[in-house]
Amino acid sequence: MTHDVIVVGGSYAGMAAALQLLRARRRVLVVDAGQRRNRRATASHGFLGHDGRDPAWIANVARSQLERYPTLSWIEGTAVAAAGAADAFTVTTGEGTGHRARRLLLALGVSDALPEVPGLAERWGRSVFHCPYCHGYELDRGAIGVIATGPMSLHQARLLPEWGRVTLLCNGALDPDPATESELSARGVAIERAPVARIEGHADVVLADGRRLGFAGLFTASRTAPASDLAGQLGCALMDTPMGTQIETRDNRETTVAGVFACGDAARVPHSVTLAVGDGAWAGAQVHQSLVFPPAPSPTPASPAGG
Known part of the structure; x- marks a missing residue:
């Protein structure tokens, strides 16, 4: 047939x-x-x-x-x-x-090729997302982390303040220049350069220096x-x-x-x-x-x- x-x-x-x-x-x-x-x-x-x-x-x-x-x-x-x-x-x-x-x-x-961060893949689609229009509203204006993978992460960091307080986790993938830092700051975006060691709990980011940052949700550009x-x-x-x-x-x-x-x-x-x-x-x-x-x-x- x-x-x-x-x-x-x-x-x-x-x-x-x-x-x-x-x-x-x-x-x-x-x-x-x-x-x-x-x-x-x-x-x-x-x-x-x-x-x-x-x-x-x-x-x-x-x-x-x-x-x-x-x-x-x-x-x-x-x-x-x-x-x-x-x-x-x-x-x-x-x-x-x-x-x-x-x-x-x-x-x-x-x-999806995801960042090689322990704990990220297990949370993909549950507390780690790629599209704010699909998942941003449910974060209820809470803290949002953006785990950088490259230039698209800057776009996410610029856009996501519409849905909550944003921290750009550079994780060695980005090093914003002063002009970009100023632009992100104007949008209320904090910048964290310490590498990400792992993700625990719902969406807690543990940094390489031992600090723990809690978020309502995380975004990354796969x-x-x-x-x-x-x-x-x-x-x-x-x-x-x-x-x-x-x-x-x-x-x-x-x-x-x-x-x-x-x-x-x-x-x-x-x-x-x-x-x-x-x-x-x-x-x-x-x-x-x-x-x-x-x-x-x-x-x-x-x-x-x-x-």
């Missing part, structure tokens, strides 16, 4: 895209490894109609709604290989089974990359952004490889559930239209006159 579209990734962007395709009565296969980026979070904020909901609940309800459409197939597993060209793609799962499709949509999500190498296998171009590496796409979410589309966190910045859902819905519609209105073949070059 050849599906119209295989969607690799069944989180928010992938399901939003699949919904548009299913409603166009297309045969859609979703391959999902079950690794939502926000799987450790207990609440999703800023998503209209679902503010404060458990993100797992949102995902489960969405899947149940997709399953009402008879042209959906769903595989719980990992896509380990992809190859082919438009109208003749093959995606192979970890079990070794190949699945064929006319189009591919990569909703791969991203992996470096992101697509959570799978499928885009690279297919020959899709990648691009660097201030937040990490993402799949390069055009406005219609098609990659540099004809017939391969990408959406969600792996193909856009910044990242949030709301933006992922919107991006997925747009991508799904664009994939459908590529099936309805395939590109015209390139004209054959005329033979040069001669004789």
Whole structure:
């Protein structure tokens, strides 16, 4: 069987895209490894109609709604290989089974490269965050620490005073010059240059000199990359952004490889559930239209006159 579209990734962007395709009565296969980026979070904020909901609940309800459409197939597993060209793609799962499709949509999500601070990874999504619009309000104007990773941390430190009293923990990743210090001071940001030894409790930062700083929450700018190498296998171009590496796409979410589309966190910045859902819905519609209105073949070059 050849599906119209295989969607690799069944989180928010992938399901939003699949919904548009299913409603166009297309045969859609979703391959999902079950690794939502926000799987450790207990609440999703800023998503209209679902503010404060458990993100797992949102995902489960969405899947149940997709399953009402008879042209959906769903595989719980990992896509380990992809190859082919438009109208003749093959995606192979970890079990070794190949699945064929006319189009591919990569909703791969991203992996986060976090600072190597003991105790940080265990608190990621619970008391250590990356997006103030998703988590800042719940800190109730309390003390906020920014663990620096690079230039994006300065942006976080400048922005976060909207949500509380901010301390920029340079941790060897930044050394603000006097002009930057003055700018941060004007925003009420304190600067701490002592290295971070570890994180304990809810969000207590223990410095290398033994001091302990208590915070309502911590923010850090992770470096992101697509959570799978499928885009690279297919020959899709990648691009660097201030937040990490993402799949390069055009406005219609098609990659540099004809017939391969990408959406969600792996193909856009910044990242949030709301933006992922919107991006997925747009991508799904664009994939459908590529099936309805395939590109015209390139004209054959005329033979040069001669004789």
